[in-house]
Amino acid sequence: MPRTAPVLADLPAEFPVFPLSGALLLPHGRLPLNIFEPRYLAMTEDALAQGRMLAMIQPDRAHPAGPNGSTTYRIGCLGRLTSFSETDDGRYLITLTGVIRFTVAEELEMRRGYRRVRGSFAGFEADLTPAEAVAGFDRELLLSALRAYFTRRAFDANWDAIRGMADATLVNTLAMVCPFDPVEKQALLESASLADRTATLLTLLTIDSHTDDALPHRRRAS
Secondary structure, three states: OOOOOOOHHHOOOEEEEEEOOOOOOOOOOEEEEEEOOHHHHHHHHHHHHOOOEEEEEOEOOOOOOEOOEOOEOOEEEEEEEEEEEEOOOOOEEEEEEEEEEEEEEEEOOOEOOEEEEEEEOOOOHHHHOOOOOOOOOOHHHHHHHHHHHHHHOOOOOOHHHHHHOOHHHHHHHHHHHOOOOHHHHHHHHHOOOHHHHHHHHHHHHHHHHHOHHHOOOOOOOO
8 A cells, every 4th residue: 555645446345353442543543552462463464464454443342242252333443554563572563553434344254363344434535634623623622621631540741742733633642542431432433523523522531520430449529
């Protein structure tokens, strides 16, 4: 696949999927992964040899497992392997760069222990173009909610780097790295537009910052 912006004709109809709860890949986002299970080592090797494409998708715990393992959500994100290294103990350290979301059209026969699907990109074509600035984006409101969220969870942050991010990069990076639960991550992935994702992100940050139950390990005030 070329390094320039991809077009639909460049994309594979069938590709491996990595079902991983809580791991969110968004178009243009970068997701580092530590690969150590034999089936996913095989998946990575095959992806490197066949266009460097593989997809992330979350298991859907609301449904029973099927013959190939956990039932997955219908929507995931196809990525391209843009960084690869091998450790002395045989692990692969990779980075996936998100390309486009997809809907699972059909799950295929497993290969070398890993799962594969036929995907449909219909409705997600805009993912292939660079994200524009978010219309009506209140950056200070989002940063204020983020400060409260990080303070509540005792997270450190590089605020200079955060302030230097473009709007779309900021929203997508926060959606990927903040430790929301899998259902919330899926809602961010399935947001119809960047503006919708921004609104969802702001809602999640605000709810967490004002909900005593958000962190179970902390005693609720009486």
